[in-house]
Amino acid sequence: MSNYTITLPEETYKTLLEIAKEQGLTPENWIASQIFKKQSEEKLLSEQIGDLIGAIDSQTEPYHQFKKTE
Secondary structure, eight states: OOOOOOOOOHHHHHHHHHHHHHTTOOHHHHHHHHHHHHHHHHSOHHHHHGGGOOOOOTTSOOSSOOOOOO
């Protein structure tokens, strides 16, 4: 994995340090969390929960007959 250096104005760097420290992160991890957060927000909600969507018709008889247990 390669590492890169970015140059920030002093005030921006101080703000970054302060915010990251408040959240218990390093500046590097805070920046990464913002990137991944943005990427996940770009997905449509329907794409994110598509496998969770369904329906249950409570008005019909169940196909499975339950056996009583002691």
